[in-house]
């Protein structure tokens with residue numbers, strides 16, 4: 288480790304005395320003192336010399352070489368970004384980086400108030416307890432050798448333990464106790480000890496341990512407190528795993544880490560096994576055979592790949608790869624290929640469900656790690672090296688039928704046209720009621736970005752925003768009376784993903800009395816025709832929504848056309864035709880690609896009043912044009928052209944006729 292000159296270190300050491308910690312003797316009962324290397328610890332403890340035993344234990348950990356952590360193999364190679372340096376320095380003043388969406392960070396007081404909740408967004412309070420700045424303090428310490436970071440980290444670590452007791456009482460029974468302190472502690476435990484947050488700390492404290500263990504502030508007494516606290520974390524998760532979803536995955540991977548990194552704990556093997564068992568089980572529950580993760584959220588899909596890969600990296604570093612069968616790695620490879628397929632040429636993903644955008648550099652960093660795990664996969668290599676090595680997939684369009692993601696693609700790199708349609712089963716918590724929606728990328732621009740999610744959960748004000756972005760009506764799909772769809776379970780009726788007339792037919796019983804059938808045609812690898820049918824007895828206004836990219840748009844409400852007027856050579860010309868009189872209505876439009884960041888954008892709906900049981904139909908042409916060129920489009924509605932089993936429609940664009948036809952078998 289790179290330290291400052293010794294006289295500076297000594298000066299700081301003297302100027303900032305180390306606060307004595309109490310030795311926690313409970314640690315010795317938690318450890319397997321028969322483990323190799325702990326002989327002296329055992330001997331001292333048996334002789335009643337716990338202080339000496341703790342010293343021996345610290346010496347053991349400072350010199351231990353048989354356990355490896357993949358990301359940190361050499362402390363002299365630790366680096367810190369300017370942002371992380373800022374988090375570390377702010378933390379010295381108790382200004383804690385909790386959440387990217389709440390910047391600048393809040394100050395938690397000289398006497399730290401771990402229950403301070405300045406904005407009633409649950410995420411802000413949960414994520415405070417992830418202690419993200421602790422890692423940055425560790426990096427700052429390694430890079431500078433300045434003991435102030437170690438001293439403050441030890442102080443905050445202990446302060447957190449003191450002020451955040453784990454109190455388990457049923458919130459329903461709060462009224463049974465008059466003890467306000469217990470009530471407060473129980474309420475606080477919901478945030479501080481939520482298993483997900485606990486697992487964050489479980490994982491990150493390995494890193495912190497490595498960064499600080501050589502510091503004089505990491506005393507034998509502190510080590511005993513650290514290990515007892517760490518054990519409490521792992522045991523809490525072991526008995527309180529989240530029931531399902533990405534939380535469970537995170538917790539399992541981190542339990543595997545805990546059991547692998549601290550094998551000296553008596554329960555370490557149980558922690559490892561629980562993590563391994565859950566990961567091996569959940570990879571088949573949470574991942575569809577096509578490689579899509581069941582939240583149906585590209586961002587959580589990405590996070591799940593990371594979780595599964597991290598476990599593999601830890602296993603590899605410590606000779607435990609045999610714990611994960613070939614099937615496990617095969618599934619991860621499918622997940623990576625799924626992700627590559629649903630990305631646009633600039634490495635961004637659609638913001639379906641609660642997804643956000645990770646920048647190209649971040650995705651490439653991930654891909655490099657994945658490519659190291661799958662060195663034979665030339666496609667992953669291609670994207671990991673930004674095209675310098677490996678090769679592109681031989682195919683273009685691709686369907687992921689179990690997950691309900693469909694990709695129309697004419698190229699992997701710009702100039703490219705890529706439409707991603709989401710029309711699958713009911714996803715988990717992060718999934719939105721958006722079936723049939725799509726994003727469309729043409730020549731370097733996303734012309735129909737999803738509304739995104741903006742925010743997760745909290746008080747009424749926070750929830751109002753969350754609910755706005757979740758609405759079906761703010762997606763590129765069809766609603767009845769602008770209401771959210773009540774069923775999310777699309778069926779794929781047809782997929783043909785090659786040739787000059789590619790087709791997707793998907794159907795969702797969106798409302799009790801109204802079924803939405805959407806047929807998407809990708810024609811000549813250039814433009815799209817979308818046929819929407821609202822079928823059923825429901826009466827009322829049917830609405831077909833389109834959410835466009837930011838920037839001006841020319842709207843003709845008589846001809847029902849829209850033309851984007853962005854910077855850039857390519858524009859979108861859209862025209863909608865109805866089986867019944869159409870009313871074009873402008874709507875409120877926003878989209879969000881990062882937490883608590885949103886941009887206004889144009890949005891429209893084409894309304895048709897449905898007055899009887901006959902289906903209502905729309906034909907929408909989405910046609911890329913160069914500046915100042917407008918296609919002349921016509922199409923006639925002939926109800927005989929439609930049936931339950933198919934359709935047969937002609938449209939004419941300029942002078943060319945296109946016959947859009949399919950039969951279901």
Ligand code: MG
Nearest residue numbers: 640737738739
């Ligand atoms: Mg959405």
